[in-house]
Amino acid sequence: MTDGGESDEALIGRYARGDAAAFELLYRRHEMRIWRYLERNVGNRATADELMQEVWFAVARDAVRYEPTARFTTWLFTIARNRMIDSNRMSRRQVSLEAVGYEAESVVAQLTTEPGVGPLAAVVARDQATALTRAIGQLAREQRDAFLLQIEGDLSIEEVATITRSSFETTKSRLRYARNRLRELLSEYA
Amino acid sequence: MSRMPPTPEQPDDVDDQYRRASALDPSRPGEAVSRTVLAYAAQLAAERAAAYAGNKLKSRRTASHAWWRPAILGTLAAAGLAGLLIAPQFLAPRAPPVAEPAPTAQAVDSTASESAPPQSAQTPEVTARPPVPVRSANLPTRATHARPKANGATAALPAQPTSVAPPAGSEAAGTGAFVAGAPARELRVPGSPSAVTSIAAAARIGTNPSAALRRAAEVGNLAALEALLEKQTDVDSRDGAGRTALMLATLHGQADAVTALLTHGADPNAADADGTTPLQAATAGDHQTIVAALRRYGAR
Numbered sequence: 001m002t003d004g005g006e007s008d009e010a011l012i013g014r015y016a017r018g019d020a021a022a023f024e025l026l027y028r029r030h031e032m033r034i035w036r037y038l039e040r041n042v043g044n045r046a047t048a049d050e051l052m053q054e055v056w057f058a059v060a061r062d063a064v065r066y067e068p069t070a071r072f073t074t075w076l077f078t079i080a081r082n083r084m085i086d087s088n089r090m091s092r093r094q095v096s097l098e099a100v101g102y103e104a105e106s107v108v109a110q111l112t113t114e115p116g117v118g119p120l121a122a123v124v125a126r127d128q129a130t131a132l133t134r135a136i137g138q139l140a141r142e143q144r145d146a147f148l149l150q151i152e153g154d155l156s157i158e159e160v161a162t163i164t165r166s167s168f169e170t171t172k173s174r175l176r177y178a179r180n181r182l183r184e185l186l187s188e189y190a
Numbered sequence: 191m192s193r194m195p196p197t198p199e200q201p202d203d204v205d206d207q208y209r210r211a212s213a214l215d216p217s218r219p220g221e222a223v224s225r226t227v228l229a230y231a232a233q234l235a236a237e238r239a240a241a242y243a244g245n246k247l248k249s250r251r252t253a254s255h256a257w258w259r260p261a262i263l264g265t266l267a268a269a270g271l272a273g274l275l276i277a278p279q280f281l282a283p284r285a286p287p288v289a290e291p292a293p294t295a296q297a298v299d300s301t302a303s304e305s306a307p308p309q310s311a312q313t314p315e316v317t318a319r320p321p322v323p324v325r326s327a328n329l330p331t332r333a334t335h336a337r338p339k340a341n342g343a344t345a346a347l348p349a350q351p352t353s354v355a356p357p358a359g360s361e362a363a364g365t366g367a368f369v370a371g372a373p374a375r376e377l378r379v380p381g382s383p384s385a386v387t388s389i390a391a392a393a394r395i396g397t398n399p400s401a402a403l404r405r406a407a408e409v410g411n412l413a414a415l416e417a418l419l420e421k422q423t424d425v426d427s428r429d430g431a432g433r434t435a436l437m438l439a440t441l442h443g444q445a446d447a448v449t450a451l452l453t454h455g456a457d458p459n460a461a462d463a464d465g466t467t468p469l470q471a472a473t474a475g476d477h478q479t480i481v482a483a484l485r486r487y488g489a490r
Contacts, residue, residue, distance in 0.1 A: 018239025020232040027227065035219045036212060049220045053227055060231040064238070132211040151208055182204045 008072035016063040023063075027056060030073070034080055037152040040136050041084060041145060051087055055080045070159075077153040078163045081145070135185035143178035146171055243474060261430035268398070269405035276402070277411060400427035407435035407451060410444035419454045426456060432463035440468045445479040458489035 006014075006022075008029070014022035034055060039048035058079050066075060136144060142164075149160045161171040403423045406414035415435075419425060426434050436456040439447035448468075452458060461467045469489040472480040 015231070015235060016238065017242050018235045018237075020228075020235035023231040023235065024228055027224070027231070031219060031224070035217075036215075039217065045217065049223050052219045053223050056227040057230055060227070060234050063234075128207070128211040129215060132208060151205055179202055179204045182208075186204070186207060 009068040012059075012063050012066050012072055013068075015060075016066065023060060026059075026072075030076060033152040033154075034076065037077065037080060037148045038084060040133075040148055042087070043137065047087065051080070051083050054083050058083070070162075073153050074155065074159050074163065077149055077155065081149070081163055131186050135182050138185060139178055139181055143174045143181065146174040147178040147182070150175060240476070243476065265398075265401050265429055266405070269401045272402050273405055273409070273411070273414075277414065399423045401429070403427065404429055404433075404435045404438050407439040407444060407447045408442050410439070410442070410447045412446055412450060415447055415450055419450070425451060425454050426460055428460075428462075432461070434460045434462075434468075436460060437462055437466075437468050437471060440471045440477065440480055440484070441475065443475060443477050443480070445477065445483065448480050449483050452483060452487045458484050458487040 006025070008026060011022040011026045015026070031052075035048065035052055038051045038055070039045060042048055042051065055076075059076065062079075066072070136148075139147065146160050146164060146166075149155055149163060150157070153159070155163070157168060157172050157175065160166075160175070161168050164171060166174075399418055399421065400423055403415065403418045403425070404427070405411075406418060426436075428434055429438075433441075434456065436448060436451045436458065437460065439451060458469070459467055467489065469481065469484045472484055
């Protein structure tokens with residue numbers, strides 16, 4: 001991912017040699033993707049914040065060991081996923097997205113109070129946000145993880161399979177089921 | 191099955207819906223998270239930048255020094271030997287300089303005796319051997335015989351300064367502080383009429399004063415450095431890698447030595463065999479004080 005600028009791999013290389021500005025570019029480029037991946041998987045903003053910090057600490061710390069044999073985003077999302085799994089193991093409990101309401105209401109409340117968003121647009125946004133968050137929360141964990149990895153990390157099936165340590169066919173099936181289920185759920189909310 | 195399952199690699203309406211909704215989602219990581227992460231990353235970056243600059247300079251030195259390593263090792267060994275012998279003298283209070291003696295047979299004899307170990311006070315005096323140093327002023331030595339009278343006129347004496355015997359009964363005479371031909375370390379006793387200078391000591395042990403100057407600059411021995419500079423030692427002499435004393439002092443971060451050398455007219459732009467100037471070396475080593483000093487003296 002370059003955004004027309006320097007590649008992620010070049011930036012992490014520069015940072016490994018002591019260029020702090022390169023890190024900030026990387027962070028700004030990927031922060032929302034990582035944030036959404038974490039938040040929509042764990043369903044809790046505080047936990048997502050904590051994980052977000054740990055993920056980027058690990059990136060900063062291990063930048064010198066990064067070897068551009070894989071894309072930077074693959075490496076980044078692997079770190080994020082591993083941190084998330086570690087966190088789940090530590091807490092010994094899997095947060096139920098349904099149980100915590102997936103914070104959908106707060107998201108909707110923010111959307112409707114955003115300046116510049118008109119009443120109709122706010123309704124549309126609220127509906128979309130509600131539908132999306134609820135739908136994602138209802139996906140099976142493996143399907144949700146695979147779908148978020150692919151769509152937020154802009155990863156190929158092979159890369160998702162590598163990160164999740166699954167076979168290509170298994171990953172492909174998870175992604176297919178995830179999309180089918182989302183389509184069904186979204187059509188219900190529509 | 192009413193519909194074919196979508197292929198994940200193809201654009202999908204679900205993906206589009208997801209992206210549209212995500213774009214409208216205002217939730218973001220906490221501001222404190224971003225601040226903490228970026229501060230931590232900046233701290234690591236600063237440490238890495240310093241380490242990277244240090245490694246770069248080190249590897250450059252290593253690469254450029256390979257061909258002359260044997261020469262510099264030999265020079266350093268000689269300089270180190272000289273340093274071991276003469277450095278203690280600079281730690282003692284400085285004595286007034288003594289005029290260099292004319293080469294006489296006596297001086298040669300006396301110089302030869304420098305390498306002989308001190309012996310007991312009962313050593314027989316009149317022999318064909320070179321004079322041996324004694325610790326007691328009560329026994330006459332060959333050095334005392336060589337001089338009309340030990341009356342303090344040391345500057346006129348042709349022999350080694352260490353040959354100067356204190357007058358019998360003087361304070362030094364009874365303390366054992368005066369030792370003719372004894373190693374330099376013996377002259378550090380307070381009250382000793384030490385007149386050994388670095389250049390004389392260096393000459394006695396056959397050390398190149400220029401090498402001694404570079405060594406003194408490298409280790410930051412200001413006393414040795416100033417003594418050698420006062421003796422008109424070539425301040426811009428170079429070692430096998432073309433490095434001057436100024437360059438060596440710079441590479442080792444010896445700011446005081448750099449200032450002393452510049453004050454004595456060292457060339458601030460004297461590059462080494464690789465073309466590296468002292469200013470470049472100081473900048474690479476992040477020696478800001480040295481950078482400032484070099485610039486004051488016209489370094490480019």
